Amino acid sequence: MKNKSPSFTRRHLLEIGTGATLVAAAGVIWRANERGVIGEKGQEPYKPWEIWNDPAHRGTPLALVAAGVLASNPHNTQPWLFRVSDTRIDILADTSRNLGTFDPYLREMHVGLGCAVENMVLAAAPNGYAVTVTPHAGSLLDIGGRDEPVLAATLHLARGDAPADPLYSAIPKRHTNRNPYDRARGFPDALLHDFAAIPHDENLKLYLFQSGAAYETLGAAIIAATDEIVADHAMIEDSHRWFRDGPQEMERERSGLELDTAGLSPALLAVAKMLPALPAEQSHGTWADQTRDTHVPSAALLGLIAARDRYDRPQTLAAGRLWQRVHLAAGAAGLAMHPLNQPVEMIDRERQLGTESKAEARFAAVTGDEAWQPTFVFRGGYAIRDAAVSARRGAEMVTETV
């Protein structure tokens, strides 16, 4: 047999090598494109942030809904339906979009509905309306099924000519920022005063901590609760159902959580997007690491909203309205905010399981007053990176005209 010349072998190998490299590179590019690492992300799920004050809807109830759908809400479940007529908007909890064991009493869901109500109230005056909000009375503990929409509040619409609230224009700029914050820059006193001056339901109390024993205890409670959640298989599976695996799934669902908003560095984000989706244990383990190593220690501000009764439906709605205003005020001032509600999620879970409430006891050490029941926990500060925009279902997708 004729020997191959060394040069032929080298060239041959080189050709195979080059071919393999090209195939691999094409594969990487294809996957990078498919996973939204490079190229345009799907646009539709993010459009509601651009058309939130669309002239086509100006002066109509749909303009209020378009502002409402941009609200903060748990796991981006967008658990709302809007039943609209010329004189009223009913805001309904779409209970099918629940978080299972992560929110067994739909408390978080109703906080999120309160956030939507606040955005809608802010959008009323610029659209020529005066609104009165009537929250639906009763206890969250009495809501049974998860298949029927449940009325949360009604907005009664009248014509009005009041000026716009300055927070109105902050609506499309508010985003949850899960990146590291620069704690050394602190938190502006003027904004703390603005927060404290926000008018709210007398059954609510806002706590703000920048340092000291209460700050440390609350930070430790957030970390402990996160570890407990990660150890609870049912909770992380229920949470995981709302994680979207890539742009195509997000294009379809237009709701839920995605890697872009997870607060990863650009390099880590690119790598994470290329890999197959992590199972619930691993993704939530990463979240616990971020909470312990980044979210809590970098927080210039830790805060909480407490209610007289965290399962009272009007109080829960009012807590959401207050949170939305706090977040909008922060956004308008260039400060980042991030809910860290794990300790309250654990209170609900312990109640559901009928186990001793360790989470509640930790809070008592923070507030020093068990008469105030925390229902929402957050951090604030100057972020090292801007937050990415989260997906939304547009107003028309969640509105029924009657």
Ligand SMILES: Cc1cc2nc3c(=O)[nH]c(=O)nc-3n(C[C@H](O)[C@H](O)[C@H](O)COP(=O)(O)O)c2cc1C
């Ligand atoms: C009641 C409630 C609880 C929340 N809990 C958390 C939380 O524990 N951790 C977190 O990162 N974000 C939390 N969020 C923020 C939502 O995930 C976020 O608002 C949603 O994904 C939409 O994104 P956006 O705020 O950027 O519009 C919570 C929001 C609400 C209203």
